[in-house]
Amino acid sequence: MPINALINEPVSDPISLYRYRDGLAAVDLLxxxxxxLDLFTWLADNPSTLAAICQKFEIHPRPADVMxxxxxxxxxxxxxxxxxLVTLRGREHLSSGSPWDMGPYFASMKDRPSTLAMLEVLRTNRPANFGSFDPQAWAQAMERPEFAKAFTAAMDCRGVLLGPAIARRVDLAERNAVLDIAGGSGIYACAMVANHANLRGAVLERAPVDRIARDSIAAKGYSDRVDVITGDMFADTWPTGFDVHLMSNVLHDWDEPKVRELLKKSYDALPVGGVLLLHHAYLNVEKTGPLHVAEFSALLMQITEGKCYSLGEMRSYLVDAGFQWGGVKSTAVSRSVIIAIKE
Known part of the structure; x- marks a missing residue:
């Protein structure tokens, strides 16, 4: 990857390709x-709150909210x-009794393994891969060069688009040092320093990803400006000396209590006046869209403990942690960066 890839941006827009990948699980949730559930038939006669929907169908609030x-x-x-409430479209096309009901058409998907896995997430609130994920086996796999190379490529191919997009949207001219929390390969930290000559950077990552990050940062030519700090973002105290924190594609992996925990740890480690940048795909305040983000949320809900949060939810969590809301700016492929300031 040429270094200037972290400064330049592509001419064409890959949004349609991202929607295929991000929306992979949405069809199974629908x-x-x-x-x-035959949700729309019941809801047409029983307008209900989220809590009532959960009670009726014996499902959990987090996946039900995503649905x-x-x-x-x-x-x-x-x-x-x-x-x-069910809309006219929902009544006409997804409610039994309507001459245009598509229920039997969707019924052919009922026993697909991926659809059944999604149903299990709704009923248990556990990620579909929860029982099969072995952290020790994954760590051992990361010691194999071919696996580590593939893992790094997977992180970098998205980061090389999103990292520069974040850097271009935020004013960091008066800032000194950025700490990228759970920064993976270091692609975001490299993009930040590449676009801001005044910045030095560091990545906080646990083993064995810390080694991957060091190698990846060196391959990009930024070892002199981006360090790697080995640590667990939950278990360890965050290092000080940074006036900018970046969390990109981190919070959406976790449910509300852990999101609040991470925001509090950022607040405690930042100096007064420090900036927290939260880069994710966000629903609007009303949770009516964007559709791309709602589709992506289905995937996150299925494979992690999190979801795509709304701007209203994030603002509430930040204020509760002590931050001042500094606004939100669009970046690329339906993602945005929230700017928060430690008062």
């Missing part, structure tokens, strides 16, 4: 709503005063 954000972004439901 299939569960139609073929397993209802998806149906709302698709124009199948609306949310008024905390109550979900």
């Amino acid at each position: 299939a569960v709503a139609v073929a397993h 209802m954000s998806l149906t709302t972004a698709n124009g199948l439901t609306t949310l008024t005063g905390g109550v979900f």
Whole structure:
């Protein structure tokens, strides 16, 4: 990868390609709503709150919230005063009894393994891969050069687009040092210093990714400006000496309590006046879209403990942690960066 790839941006827009990848699980979540729950038939006669929907179908609030954000972004439901109602589109095409009901069409997807896995997430609130993921086996795999190379490439191919996009959208002219929390290969920290000559950077990562990050940063030519600090973002105290924290594609892996924990750790480690940059795909305040983000949230809900949060949720969490809201700026492929300041 040429170093100037962290400064320049592509001429063409890859948004349609990202939507294929990000929306991979959305079809299964909609299939569960139609073929397993018959959600729209029931909801058409029983406008309900999220809590009532969870009680009726014996599902958990986090995945149910993602499901209802998806149906709302698709124009199948609306949310008024905390109550979900079925729209005309939902009544005509996804409610039994309608001559145009597509329920039998979706029923052919009912027993797909991926659809059944999504149903299990709704019922248990556990990621679909929760039981099969072996951290020790993964760490051992990272010692194999071919696996480590593939892992780094997977992180870098998205970061080389998103990292420079973040750097171009934020004013860091008066800042000195950025700490990239759980920064993976270091692609984001490299992009930040590449676009801001005044900055030095560091990546906080646990083993064995810390070694991968050092090698990757060196290959990009930024070892003199970007360090790697070995540590666990949950278990360890965060290093001081940085007036900017960056979390990109981190918080969406975790449920609300852990999100709040990470925001508090950032607040405690930053100096007064320090800046926290949160780069993720966000739903709007009303959770009515964007559709791309609602689709991506289905994937995150299925494979992690998190989801795509709304701007309203994030603002509330930040204020509770002590931060001042500094605004939000779009970056690339439906992602945005929230700027928060330690008062």
